[in-house]
Amino acid sequence: MNAFEILAISQDLSSLTYFIGALIMALPLPVYGLKRWGPRMIVDGIYASILVNLYESFLTLMENLGNMLGVNWAYYMNWIYQLLLGELEVYTTIKTIYSVAISAPYSGFNPFLATIGLLLSMISGFMSVTGTIIVISQLILNYSGLIISLGILLMSLPFRIGRSIGGSMIAFGIVFYLGLPLLPNFLSSFGVNILQQGFSQSELNSISGLATIVIPAYIEGTVLMPLAYIGILTSITLGLGSAISGSYSRLPIPVDFL
Template identity: 35%
Template sequence: MDILSLAFYLSVFSYCLGLLLRALPIPFFTVKKLGRLLVVDSVFSAILVFSYRSITTIIEYLSSVLGADWASYSMWVTERTSLLLLLLSAFKAIGIVTSKIGLGAVFSSLISSIINLITTSLTTLLTVTVVALMLKTASSFLIALGILLISVPFRLARGAGAMIIAITVVFSIGIPLMPHFIATVSSGTLTSPSLHEPVCSAILHIVDAKGNPIGQAVIEGYRDEDFLYRYVFNVNGQLVVDKLSSGFPCEEHLVRVEISGFRYSFNMPGSSGDMSLNYTLLIPDLLVLDTRRLVEIGSGVYIAEYSKLENELTLQLEVYENTYFAVYIEAQDELVVLINGEVAEESRVVQYTWYSIDYVGYEYTLTPGVYLVNIVVDYKSTTPLDVLVEPFILKALQLDVLAPETAFFYITYMFVELTILPLIYVTILLTITYGVARLLGGVSANIARYLVMV
């Protein structure tokens, strides 16, 4: 038995019970009045049962007349949610950057306040949206449930039923109109922060001449020498950038890659549509020994054979001109290089520092010929790489790392737009809901009496 059938049977039961009370041969006016009330309520609930389709049709009609479009509302919520998530990630990044450069104590309280405002706005917007979607999805069930509660005899659940129907009708029509309300109220005021260029996602890989991943490479993006971002590949040579957390440029741009002091430049292609960019950077003159330990191969060298076991690398090199190869390790590591089975003497030693890591490079000269090279490294330790990551969203939102206070006014406006105004609008809808519920529930102007003409 479905809900509407049960509601109809309850209305029939109330009608019969009301007639029975009115027909009782007892001189009690209260009993007669109760019987009359049951008859009125039963007819009213029966009318609601048969008007179920009409109620749902009225909701659809009023929504179309008022311009309530759930698709547009969902798009509006998605855009605002994405922007709030980007702002949240951006100010977290600003907090990390300012702490690394020694200004954390100056900006920490301000950034914390901004993050709290963004989080509150995000929570409010998502809460209203989730509740609204639940009401929209279950509107048919909720209306039928409200009719069933109204049909319960003696008005035991009439108020609850009237409130369920009212809140379903009002919010199904009203919530999609919230963006129009906010736009109308906030028109002509300060513009909220927005993306100055599109933000995409990307999955990048970086490999050496043999396709082995190069870990902890630093990549920077530029457009006409204008800095865009700085990221670090993980130890597996992979960089995953999500558009909702860090962001990556959608358009073609120049990237500069640093690997243990080596610098390379590439043209990074743009991503098409909503597809995530998947791109691999090939470093043709480097071979990986271990994390941030590398072998540089000079020009005129062909790697005929390649074998790598833990800390040992074996190469058969065919050399066609005077050239070299070099091994770059951290300063505390120990290195042994054998060329054709004999311990090789380096022709040049280079010492340098890269991101506070001390390196030593050993260069070995080669003349034309075939060489069997064995490289064995005893890794003492791996110094942590300390790189100041600057996500692309800072550039896309045009936020200054050293002046986050300038964005405080925009965030305050956005807090009003996405927290205060939605709460005011929901309050207005609740007020209307209360009035409709009173009309259905029969507190002041009882609609039941007008419908049954009693």
Template identity: 65%
Template sequence: MDVFELLGISEDLAGLTYFIGTLIMALPVPIQGLKKWGPKLITDGIYSSILVNLYETFLSLLVQIGNVLGTNWNNFFNWVYQLLANELTVYTVIRSYYAALTSVPYSSINPMVGPISMLLSIVSGFMSVTGTLIVISELIYNYVGLIIVIGILLMSMPFRIGRSFGGSMIGFGMVFYIGLPLLPSFLSDFNANILQSISVQSNYSFSVIVTQIIPIYIEGTVLMPLAYLGMLASLSLGVGYAISGMSSRLPIPLDFL
């Protein structure tokens, strides 16, 4: 099922929502809790239909805003894969130290084995964070249209069942598609861009790794990126709330007069 088939389903759901609203308005039943849903569903149906027809406008708007802000996905992917390569290089160097220490007799009582093993775990954590960032980036870059369409589909469901979550998905797709490639620039502004702070060398001394490399990686691959992603998440929630208008709820309980 492609994007335009989902848009067709969304349009059908929008029409269904509209006609359910008109049906409720026409019911000769004096139930205020039910009657109040008539105008809401009619409005929701019209609004969802507008969102369906604005789908390509959303995509065009993302590109235009991204161009204004300097969004460049190719540069971002080059940066993040280079970052992962640097982390792998550091891991390989530390692993060589560990292999050298454990190859000698009585290595289990060597006091350096424990700290180096801990460093391996830390750098593995860095690579896991970067790998997760790559997965999220690939998902957003390749499927931003699908994410927005699913959001529209959820918002088109009658009685606002998926309205809040649908708006959040639209906001997530839009904000992260524009903002995520700007992460390297954000890190550079705070002097936390690892690719600008250190250069990959064929060998590192243990003291350099402990006193320079690890602190830089903690700041540049964990703390600052997580702070930036948190800001994007907060902004996407705000955009999603603005698009959805309100939280989702079911038309129950009914207030009988």
């Protein structure tokens, strides 16, 4: 099912919502708890129909804003895969050092083994965070239009069943499509873009260099600052989602697992 098929269903649901509201208004029952839904659903039906017709305008707006902001998805995806490759190279280096250390005589008494094992665990964590961001990026790049159309579909449901999550999905598709590719620029502005930091071979091949220079740089450039940036995008998404839905909103995906 593509986005336009979903929009066709959304249009039908918005009409259904409108007519249910009109029917409630026409009921000869002076029950306030029921009657108050009449005008709400009429307005909701009209609003959802407007959103359906604005779908292509959303996509055009995203493209225009992206051009203004300098959004370049091809560059961004290449950058983040290069970042993952750099993490893998550091992991391989540490793994090699660990293999040499553990094969040495009396390795059981080597005080550096625990440190090397800790560094391996940290790099594995960095790669997990980067891999998760890659998954989210691929989702947004390939399905942002579908996510927005699903949000409109949820907004069209009667009795505001999916209004909150629907507004969030629309905002999520827009904000993350525009915001994620700007992550390298954000990191560069703070001087923590790992791909712009050259590490010497002596730093990469020594425990002291890894522990005091390389790993701290990766903590800042691949975990702390990227998560802070995603937190900013999340806040913008929640605000825009609340504005679209007119109620409390939440992200359609959990971000606390990062």
